[in-house]
Amino acid sequence: MTKPETPARAHPEPAEAPDGAGAEPPGSPAGAPPELRRRYTAADLAVFTREEARRFVPQGGGDPRSDAVLAWELLYRLEPELYDRLASAERLHPGVVSWLPRQVDQIAEVGAGTGRLTMELIGRGRRIVAAEPALPLRRILRRKLAAVDHGDRVEVIHGFFDQLPLPSDFADLVAACSAFTPSPAHGGEDGLAEMERVCRPGGCVAIIWPNHLDWLATRGYRYVSFPGPMSVEFASVHEALELAGIFYPQAAGEIQRRGSRKVPFEVIGINPPRDLAFKVLAG
Numbered sequence: 001m002t003k004p005e006t007p008a009r010a011h012p013e014p015a016e017a018p019d020g021a022g023a024e025p026p027g028s029p030a031g032a033p034p035e036l037r038r039r040y041t042a043a044d045l046a047v048f049t050r051e052e053a054r055r056f057v058p059q060g061g062g063d064p065r066s067d068a069v070l071a072w073e074l075l076y077r078l079e080p081e082l083y084d085r086l087a088s089a090e091r092l093h094p095g096v097v098s099w100l101p102r103q104v105d106q107i108a109e110v111g112a113g114t115g116r117l118t119m120e121l122i123g124r125g126r127r128i129v130a131a132e133p134a135l136p137l138r139r140i141l142r143r144k145l146a147a148v149d150h151g152d153r154v155e156v157i158h159g160f161f162d163q164l165p166l167p168s169d170f171a172d173l174v175a176a177c178s179a180f181t182p183s184p185a186h187g188g189e190d191g192l193a194e195m196e197r198v199c200r201p202g203g204c205v206a207i208i209w210p211n212h213l214d215w216l217a218t219r220g221y222r223y224v225s226f227p228g229p230m231s232v233e234f235a236s237v238h239e240a241l242e243l244a245g246i247f248y249p250q251a252a253g254e255i256q257r258r259g260s261r262k263v264p265f266e267v268i269g270i271n272p273p274r275d276l277a278f279k280v281l282a283g
């Protein structure tokens with residue numbers, strides 16, 4: 001298994017991950033820049049439902065200004081359209097999508113967000129169930145699905161990695177994109193076991209844009225990566241500069257100098273969404 005040189009930005013980890021499971025160093029691109037963390041305060045944590053608070057602030061308290069994980073979770077709930085603008089610019093490598101099984105019966109996706117992966121799954125399964133805990137993101141995803149052909153193949157539901165309201169052996173493919181981490185709040189051992197429970201024998205569990213590859217490898221996951229240059233593709237130069245000011249402040253100067261809406265991932269300093277870890281369950 002080859003490790004990416006830089007971690008995926010979209011998988012923040014708590015400062016102290018359990019059993020040494022891959023916490024990112026403070027200030028790494030996997031965290032949240034101060035510009036994002038400053039948007040929220042501890043008072044905003046009241047937006048969490050009880051189920052969310054149990055996972056994201058298990059000890060109570062918490063401060064999004066010092067905790068990158070909380071800042072991202074608040075972004076999903078308080079500024080979901082802003083998050084969607086970012087995710088829409090960070091497109092998956094086409095090789096990742098083509099690698100996934102096609103013409104399958106049922107697919108389950110966990111942590112679907114606003115549908116970066118979900119929209120690609122529409123053509124691959126007869127029925128897709130997309131689980132997402134954050135209500136504002138579910139609303140955006142439903143809006144997008146209503147606007148596309150065959151969007152009605154996708155059912156958007158509430159669910160967490162460690163508690164999926166789906167039967168055992170439900171899906172031929174169970175996938176998560178930029179959402180699963182070894183932290184119990186974002187998957188962990190229970191979440192991985194739950195994804196595998198929902199996957200039928202002979203089916204595939206795929207963790208797309210993974211980090212913590214060693215953690216996944218020790219649990220039987222193999223790694224695939226697709227080569228080639230990749231850029232974050234913003235809608236305009238103006239959009240690139242505005243979003244960089246919040247999410248990639250370290251790259252904002254260079255983005256301004258280049259004056260292009262397409263920004264190579266190396267300029268931003270995050271690992272591109274070109275890879276996945278997968279396991280085919282014993283049949």
Ligand SMILES: C[S@@+](CC[C@H](N)C(=O)[O-])C[C@H]1O[C@@H](n2cnc3c(N)ncnc32)[C@H](O)[C@@H]1O
Pocket residue numbers: 010011055076087110111112113114115116117131132133134137159160161162176177178179184185186187
């Ligand atoms: C970086 S976003 C990725 C969203 C989408 N998959 C994408 O690629 O754009 C992470 C997602 O994981 C979801 N998430 C966070 N904790 C979760 C949990 N315990 N169970 C399921 N999803 C979770 C968030 O609500 C968010 O939608």
